[in-house]
Structures are given as structure tokens and as C-alpha cells.
Amino acid sequence: MFEGPVQRVVDELSRLPGIGRKTAQRLAFHLLAVDEVDARRLAEAIVQMREQVRPCRRCFNMTGGEECGICMDPRRDPHIVCVVERPQDIPVVERTQEFRGRYHVLGGAISPINGVGPDQLRFAELKDRVADEQITEIIVATNPTMEGDATAMYLAREFKPLGVRVTRLASGLPVGGDLDYADELTLGRALAGRMEL
Amino acid sequence: MAIRNDQGIVLRSYPFGEADRVVVLLSPNRGKLRTVAKGVRKTTSRFGGRLEPFTHVDLVLYEGKNLDTITQVSIIEGFPRLRADLDRVVAAGSMVEAVDAVAQEDESSLRLFLLLQRGLRALDSGVVGRQLITSFLLKLADVVGVAPALEACAACGRPEELATFSFSSGGVLCQRCRGDRGMKLRPGLTEYLAALERAEFTDLPEAEPSLVSDAMGVARRFVEYHLDRSLSSLAVLG
Numbered sequence: 001m002f003e004g005p006v007q008r009v010v011d012e013l014s015r016l017p018g019i020g021r022k023t024a025q026r027l028a029f030h031l032l033a034v035d036e037v038d039a040r041r042l043a044e045a046i047v048q049m050r051e052q053v054r055p056c057r058r059c060f061n062m063t064g065g066e067e068c069g070i071c072m073d074p075r076r077d078p079h080i081v082c083v084v085e086r087p088q089d090i091p092v093v094e095r096t097q098e099f100r101g102r103y104h105v106l107g108g109a110i111s112p113i114n115g116v117g118p119d120q121l122r123f124a125e126l127k128d129r130v131a132d133e134q135i136t137e138i139i140v141a142t143n144p145t146m147e148g149d150a151t152a153m154y155l156a157r158e159f160k161p162l163g164v165r166v167t168r169l170a171s172g173l174p175v176g177g178d179l180d181y182a183d184e185l186t187l188g189r190a191l192a193g194r195m196e197l
Numbered sequence: 198m199a200i201r202n203d204q205g206i207v208l209r210s211y212p213f214g215e216a217d218r219v220v221v222l223l224s225p226n227r228g229k230l231r232t233v234a235k236g237v238r239k240t241t242s243r244f245g246g247r248l249e250p251f252t253h254v255d256l257v258l259y260e261g262k263n264l265d266t267i268t269q270v271s272i273i274e275g276f277p278r279l280r281a282d283l284d285r286v287v288a289a290g291s292m293v294e295a296v297d298a299v300a301q302e303d304e305s306s307l308r309l310f311l312l313l314q315r316g317l318r319a320l321d322s323g324v325v326g327r328q329l330i331t332s333f334l335l336k337l338a339d340v341v342g343v344a345p346a347l348e349a350c351a352a353c354g355r356p357e358e359l360a361t362f363s364f365s366s367g368g369v370l371c372q373r374c375r376g377d378r379g380m381k382l383r384p385g386l387t388e389y390l391a392a393l394e395r396a397e398f399t400d401l402p403e404a405e406p407s408l409v410s411d412a413m414g415v416a417r418r419f420v421e422y423h424l425d426r427s428l429s430s431l432a433v434l435g
Contacts (some may be wrong), residue, residue, distance in 0.1 A: 018214070018215065111290075112286065112287045112290025112291060112294070112429075112430035113208075113209050113250070113290045113293060113294050113297075113429070113430055114429065115429025115430065115432060117432065144246070145249060146249050146250045146251070146280065146286065149280060149286070150283055150286045150287070153281075153282070153283040153286070154283055157283060174240045174241055176241075177241060181243040183244070183246050183247045183270075183272065184246075184247075184272050184275055185246035185247070185249065185252075185272075185275060185277070186246050188277065
């Protein structure tokens, strides 16, 4: 459709998730129109990310060095660990500014239907950390889905006997929501986890 | 395009687009249903937890060209106790996976639906263990028409001198028909399998642990052989 190099960029962009042919064309022509420096910066950023980023050796967050910034921060409590499914979940918890411990990225959740069992996730690494870093509390921040709940139950089963406190993010009503639209499962959990005022 | 009502048990779902999910259900009238739930991954979704796996739901669907879109959901049966225990979640996962493997789209599947409903109810009411899975798999094989012959020879129908079990022949073989087919099963195993196939889920026969474990192994391999795919949930169960 277009001359070689333009078509190549359009083809590459349209392979990205959520980007169709039309959007890919718009982006490609935008990259042609902007200063060459800007286009080059994008290209270099992608190359650099692919070359440098690797999992943190402690928590498996994505980082440019050996260990991620959170693990190296001396102000963070090393004895409390928040367990998440994916590295993308860490900034979400960080935005709350409520958590001052470290993280552990499992790399997914136990999903019997997809054949993902405990062996495919980073439970063994977490076990090592519990022993090495004297972890006293594990906060399970997996998704409130069947898979996330199964993972939480497994964590409780494995780590409670070791004397570690295992807690789960509360599930309940979304702020600004309407009680009318709450489903039985969510409302049931909200009731079970109600708080004294 | 029309609006229609249906019901079904949620088998599984997977992310679709930005915040949607494709939800796969088993409907008693229409077999396997693939539907889209818009915005269900957002915390403000009004569907909330109603479309989690194993939930029996009543649906209002807007018919689309390929996939129908869910516009309303209400829970008929949520099986809340089942969700609170890891072993039961894994067991329910293997039931749902096996059902997903055999269910067809646009085909009435009342027997399969009722079997899954009974299985999930048994798990929810506290029955758990390998016997339940074994019994479920054997009943499932019966519903789809590949029940193993356990009390008479699969080749000639004679009930005497049953010697070996053959996956390809579809069950036990007698001394005369066996040839070099099949493998020898430990004493009591075929009888135990037959008892599990007949029994209600709430009244399953007990046996020593190794026999229970062997029975599940045979039922699993039999179903996997005839479905021509492996059941990964059972690998998680170990």
C-alpha cells in the first residue's frame, strides 16, 4: 500500500495489541512528521528496554539493574512482602502510598483449567525469601478471581505453618458504586469482612 | 439482532480486548456458549463476580454476528463453599475442563449439564477426593457415549474370565479376546471402577488409598485417550 519503509512500520505497529491498521497508519505518519530526534528517541527507548530490563533477582519486578529500586530502598520494611501476579501490579499498589514493604512477583496465578500449578510459579523463591529475610507477613494481592483466590489459599496453606502471617486484600464494594448493582459474591465478602466504625 | 434469555454454568473465561472477557458457558439447551462480557475486568463492572467459573447463572443475551453479548446476569447457584477450599477448586477445575473438552456448540446438552451441576453440588456440600473425580469422569464418558466396559468383555460381551484392560478397545477384555492387547489391572480395580461409575456422588464407595489413586489414573487415561487431549487440571491435582 505504501512505499517499503513506511509499510514496514505500519506492519510492525499493527502487530501491537489494540492497534489496528488505521491506527498503525496514523502513528507511522505521525512518526514521519515529527522531528527526527523524537522518532529516534522512541526507537532507542525500545531497544534499550529490551537490552537492559530483566527481573529483579529478589522480587522479580522488572528492573534495569540486579535489584529493583524497591528492594534496594533502605526505608522499606523487609519483613512484610506483598505478593502480586505480574510486575504491572506493583505500580498499582504503589500508587496507594499505603504499603511500605517489599514485593514478590509470582509470574501468574494457580489455574487448574489452564494447567498452571504451584510448580510453574515462584513459590519456591518466596519460601527461600521467607527464611533468608525473616519475613513475618505476606499480603496476598492476587486478582479477586477464581485463580487469584486459589493462589491465596495455596499461600495460606504453605506459609501459615511456618509462622508467617498471611493476609489477603479485602474485597467488597467499589467506592462510588451503587449497592443495587452489587453481586451476591462481592456483597457476601463485603459483609464477612465488615469493619467496626 | 435479538435479545434472548438463557442460562448456564460458567466453564472458563479469558481476557478479550481492553477490559472485556469472553465467557464460555455450558447451557442445557444450547450446549457450549461463547459470550462477551463487556467491561467485566473493571472494578466498576456491574457484573462483578457473577461470571466467575463454576457459577450457574441466568443470562440476558444480545445476539451478535459471532459472539453474543451479555447484558444482564443473575446468579442461580453460586457454590460459595466450593470456592473456599483449594482442593475443591482444583477438583471443580478438572470437572469443568473435561466438560469443556466434550461439549459442542449449538447442541442440546441437558445430560452433560445435569452431570456437571450434580458434580459441583457434591463438591459444594463437602464431598471431596479422588473418588469423586473418578466417578465424574466415568459418568462423563457414559454421557458422551464412550463408557468403558467394566463388567463384561468389550469385544464379545462375555462376563467371565476378564483378564486385561484396553484403552483402545474400550474396556476390559476376556481371556479369549485379549490377544496381546491391554494391560493387566490389579485385582479389584475394575470392580471398584464399576462401583464408582454406578454410585451417586454423595455415596461413593471407599477403598484403600492406592486403589483410589490407581482408579483415578485409569479413568483419567481412558478419558484422555478417547478425547484425544490431556486434562491439565488433573496434573495439578497430582
